[in-house]
Amino acid sequence: MKQTEKNNPLKDKSVGRSNKLSDFIKKKVATEETLFIAGTLLLTLALILINLQLGKSSFKNTISSYKVGTVAERDVVVNRNIVFIDKKATKLKRDAKAKLVPPVFEVKEGIVNKVHDSFMKFKDVVLQGYHSGSNIGNTFLRVQLVVPGFGDEKLI
Known part of the structure; x- marks a missing residue:
């Protein structure tokens, strides 16, 4: 099979x-x-x-x-x-x-006039000392009377 x-x-x-x-x-x-x-x-x-x-x-x-x-x-x-x-x-x-922004400083007329007056007094004292023949020491003392605390003698 x-x-x-x-x-x-x-x-x-x-x-x-x-x-x-x-x-x-x-x-x-x-x-x-x-x-x-x-x-x-x-x-x-x-x-x-x-x-x-x-x-x-x-x-x-x-x-x-x-x-x-x-x-x-x-x-x-x-x-x-x-x-x-x-x-x-x-x-x-x-x-x-x-x-x-506000200004840093303000101009006030009173202060300007005061500074101008002080300078004019200083100028008058120095010129008066020069014309009168005063020495520098005396002129400096007169300046101190008019403008107290201003500088030293070398400035004059």
């Missing part, structure tokens, strides 16, 4: 066909799975790239397209600081602050 099974040509053909068919199906399924995975990856990559490009081009208003003093239609988020100096407003602000 064993001999008949081994030598049965019909059985050999059917076994060979089923092996070939199963190998073909396995190869076909493996190839289709590989193609499906590769296609899915390529489609995902293409969608990511398209989304990135649309994201960049959809932001039509770049920072340089805005003009000073205009209101933006939507919020703008940037990755760096933007500094804008309004020169006109800054100048007005500086001028206003400068005008609000």
Whole structure:
């Protein structure tokens, strides 16, 4: 019996066909799975790239397209600081602050007149000592009477 099974040509053909068919199906399924995975990856990559490009081009208003003093239609988020100096407003602000600062000193007419009178007395005493021929020591003493605490003899 064993001999008949081994030598049965019909059985050999059917076994060979089923092996070939199963190998073909396995190869076909493996190839289709590989193609499906590769296609899915390529489609995902293409969608990511398209989304990135649309994201960049959809932001039509770049920072340089805005003009000073205009209101933006939507919020703008940037990755760096933007500094804008309004020169006109800054100048007005500086001028206003400068005008609000009180003067360091005030000129009072009474003080000016007092200093002028002291100088005139000093001048008169020095000229009087010079014309009368007084020595420097006497002239200095007379100056001290008129303007007490003024300098020393070397100034006269």
